[in-house]
Amino acid sequence: MTRYALQIDQLHKTYDNGFTALKGISLKVQEGDFFALLGPNGAGKSTTLGVVSSLVNKSQGSVKVFGHDLDKELSQAKCLMGVVPQEFNFNMFEKVQDVVVQQAGYYGIARDEALRRTEQLLKQLGLWDKRNEASRTLSGGMKRRLMIARALVHKPKLLILDEPTAGVDIELRRSMWEFLTRINEQGTTIILTTHYLEEAESLCRNIAIIDQGDIIKHSSMRDLLKTLTTEVFVLDLKSPLAQVPEVPGYRLQLVNDTHLEVSITQGQDINGVFARLSDAGIQVTSMRNKTNRLEELFVNLVTSNKTDLQGVSA
Template sequence: MPPAIETNDLVKEYGELRALSGLDLTVEEGEFFGLLGPNGAGKTTFINILVGLVRKTGGEAHVFGHDVESEYQQARDAIGIAPQEFNVDRFFPIREVLMHKAGYHGIPTEVAAERADDALRRVGIYDKRNERFDWLSGGMKRRLLLARALVTEPDLLILDEPTAGVDVQLRHDLWELVTELNEEGTTILLTTHYIEEAERLCDRVAILNEGRKVTVATPDELKTRGTDTVSLTVEPTPETTPALGPYAHEISQSGDRLEVKVDNGSRITPQMLNDLEAAGYAITDLEITRTSLEEIFVDLTRQADRTVTRSGESESAESTEPREQEGVV
């Protein structure tokens, strides 16, 4: 079975602006895949190329093995998309909007009506089925976008910032629903600004910045790339800051309190304790603070200096490509 999404050297230029710069990305069938990146990173451009709303400038993009341009019908038939914008037909009650969408996908009217009802029930707005889009609340509109994406029973569900601006309850409802869909076998591509969302839902995430892939990894793998802080209280109070091995990127001291920046706190700490004890210190308190995914995200996408600190070495964002590609795709 071909991957759900496979792009090679995908390029999109808007005049002088390069929105995507040779993006290689593969999303396997059945995966819950997250796309993270700051505004303007190219996430929506990437999605819109897959569904035909943006024409690529170069490279290749396939959905379940179908080229998005030469086999656009097969590619689009496999995709259900819930976009950021409320691009819904305002002329008709929402049930009919869903029936139309199902119809465009070749689903006969009777079946389309059942599908529309099912989708509306699933997202919890069935009782609003005869209302028009403009009459729905913001949260209901978001739900409708998801229902419209689901009405064609897609193999690939694309969610572009699905929880932007929604309340906590709805966010949790949506998380529950998309998790359920993924468990049923639907491949899901999620773009989000919410790190917690990606961490909670995604099998793997790709971080994009300025149209380039910075990295692809599982949320847990990503976390190991950050710098943890090990806080220790030692006796006696050091007169000068103790010297530690190269694993310590930064040591700060305040009285008997030491703060040491290391890559993988839980792995490095035993060695650090040994080194401190060998230097004549007793450890009376210890705390490891792990880097949040958010901090790693900021670190990876920092524009001025996209440097990832790791084990005493410095790597540019671009140079992370070969490594993360081993585990990818």
């Protein structure tokens, strides 16, 4: 029987100012999953995670964490969750070590054990040398890692990350991906929101896309990517080209004299293009996707959802 780390059923949220952020969303995240919750700004991602982490009061619906209903067993549910919010939300005047040790205290972990776990996490996240410094003196990337250490100190089974790599340089981002992949492999379920779709595509196995308070897509990453009917590749050419070569069955377009765009539809393969270009004496030095595949799908889904809603309101 499938065990769910998170079950959201018909969740509604209307704020005091009348704005409806969630219009009855339902969502299931399996235990052990690495799950992406994507959506444009203001779509309802942070509100959803806010309700799950009990920082936002819901209007209607139910939320269960490992089967514990937030309305009935909030304390048990909280013990199983670790939350890394979008904004830095630790006391900037506290020392790095104290931020993590105090969080352990709020979960009832004795100080000796809290200090031991803090040392372990700060070392893993490359912050041990900074342990006695005021947290406000850390760089943006270090602050993000501090929030991850803080969220993990009570060993949660579900880790919720709201844009954990926002504003983090690429090298650090990749090291954070490795760290998150490792803890996911060790059994921690991870739910992630991000605007870096490359991040979601490379890390997550399942995905939900939320837009204007509704879930507009909820599937596995593999199934979602399969729905992409056309992929556009950019080929870097060794020598400049004056005109687009003729390749029957394929759509080609020159971006500039050394870059050629090739559209591949589902069922086609790219070998045919290479063969024809090679016959024509055109040498390709490298190739890349024009846009991230998930990005392509994401934009299509959100755009068609907006069009549908405009149609309904018209």
